[in-house]
Amino acid sequence: MSYFFLDEYEHMEPYVPGEMPKDREYLKLNANESSYPPSPKVIEVMNKAEVKAMSHYSDPHCMELRKAIGDEYGFPKEQVFVGNGADEVLGFCMMSFFKPGMKVCFPDITYDFYRTYATTYRLDFHQFPLTDDLSVNVEDYIYTDRDVILANPNNPTGKAISTYDIERIVSQNPKRMVIIDEAYVDYGNESCVELVRKYNNLVVIQTFSKSRNMPGARIGFAISSADIINDMNKIKFAFNPFNMSTLAIVGGAAAIRDKEYFHKCIEKVEEVREEFEDELEEMGFGVIRTTTNFAFFHCPDVPATILCKELKKRGILVRHYNDERINDYLRITIGTREEMRRVLVQLNSIRESVYDCAG
Numbered sequence: 001m002s003y004f005f006l007d008e009y010e011h012m013e014p015y016v017p018g019e020m021p022k023d024r025e026y027l028k029l030n031a032n033e034s035s036y037p038p039s040p041k042v043i044e045v046m047n048k049a050e051v052k053a054m055s056h057y058s059d060p061h062c063m064e065l066r067k068a069i070g071d072e073y074g075f076p077k078e079q080v081f082v083g084n085g086a087d088e089v090l091g092f093c094m095m096s097f098f099k100p101g102m103k104v105c106f107p108d109i110t111y112d113f114y115r116t117y118a119t120t121y122r123l124d125f126h127q128f129p130l131t132d133d134l135s136v137n138v139e140d141y142i143y144t145d146r147d148v149i150l151a152n153p154n155n156p157t158g159k160a161i162s163t164y165d166i167e168r169i170v171s172q173n174p175k176r177m178v179i180i181d182e183a184y185v186d187y188g189n190e191s192c193v194e195l196v197r198k199y200n201n202l203v204v205i206q207t208f209s210k211s212r213n214m215p216g217a218r219i220g221f222a223i224s225s226a227d228i229i230n231d232m233n234k235i236k237f238a239f240n241p242f243n244m245s246t247l248a249i250v251g252g253a254a255a256i257r258d259k260e261y262f263h264k265c266i267e268k269v270e271e272v273r274e275e276f277e278d279e280l281e282e283m284g285f286g287v288i289r290t291t292t293n294f295a296f297f298h299c300p301d302v303p304a305t306i307l308c309k310e311l312k313k314r315g316i317l318v319r320h321y322n323d324e325r326i327n328d329y330l331r332i333t334i335g336t337r338e339e340m341r342r343v344l345v346q347l348n349s350i351r352e353s354v355y356d357c358a359g
């Protein structure tokens with residue numbers, strides 16, 4: 001730590017991204033990225049003319065992208081905020097509405113970034129434990145006086161709660177902000193975005209990193225009341241007015257307009273996920289069925305730490321969590337059918353070699 005670093009950051013716990021080792025080629029299934037490329041329409045618009053246009057600043061209002069997203073969900077662009085990934089959108093949300101000591105809550109097992117942000121900015125945060133079957137206990141969030149942050153479906157458990165339950169949380173107290181992070185919503189879940197028309201305390205966040213196959217483009221967005229979006233834009237203009245590159249703006253708009261490709265990719269992922277989950281169950285694995293682009297499972301006879309290490313030795317990266325409640329589990333991104341076959345073959349071979357060792 002340098003002489004200049006602020007004391008308050010001494011106990012900060014930076015977010016730890018999934019590893020990206022470079023020592024060999026890996027099948028990277030540890031960060032819920034995509035095995036499919038972005039829409040061909042994206043590649044079309046990221047052309048020479050757009051690269052040339054980089055000699056000027058990008059549009060700080062990101063009109064084209066906000067309009068395209070608004071059109072898709074039936075909201076005016078005044079109700080759409082865009083940022084450099086959902087993480088930045090969450091960051092702007094927190095910068096705009098939360099200050100040190102403010103009370104927020106989220107589950108004990110969820111997307112790590114919430115706790116990272118809450119510790120960094122010294123929020124008074126509480127983590128409600130998931131139930132024994134790793135579900136969100138909705139009542140906890142209805143009867144608290146804290147602002148709420150929920151990933152729906154949750155990461156890494158993959159479990160979702162219904163729009164009906166979200167409405168129960170949102171409607172309980174209009175003075176309390178509810179942020180719903182819908183990073184995985186497109187994989188067979190209902191978005192709660194329609195509730196934005198009825199309530200002024202709901203912020204719905206989505207990303208292009210999962211269902212639009214573009215984590216490297218860094219595009220996320222929020223849909224909320226025009227007032228909330230206006231507030232966030234004020235903070236953005238005070239912090240980084242040109243937060244989106246020209247390429248992200250035009251590429252993102254092209255991606256969201258290509259509905260056909262979007263649905264095709266999602267269908268593939270869902271199909272392969274279900275097959276993969278079925279196979280795991282047949283092999284005797286414990287599977288928590290998800291509605292996301294990843295699977296969450298545990299092995300009855302090989303500890304998850306060993307599975308994770310052995311898969312890495314065999315060129316496959318998956319995500320393991322040290323958290324005591326889920327350290328038996330692995331989270332694995334759903335790749336192509338061929339990639340998941342490779343995973344199943346390796347899982348079988350690891351189990352066999354462990355049995356052999358045990359005699």
Ligand SMILES: *Cc1c(COP(=O)(O)O)cnc(C)c1O
Nearest residue numbers: 085086087111151183207209220
């Ligand atoms: C992947 C993920 C994000 C990150 O989205 P970016 O747009 O890549 O920043 C946000 N929330 C959850 C729950 C995620 O799993």
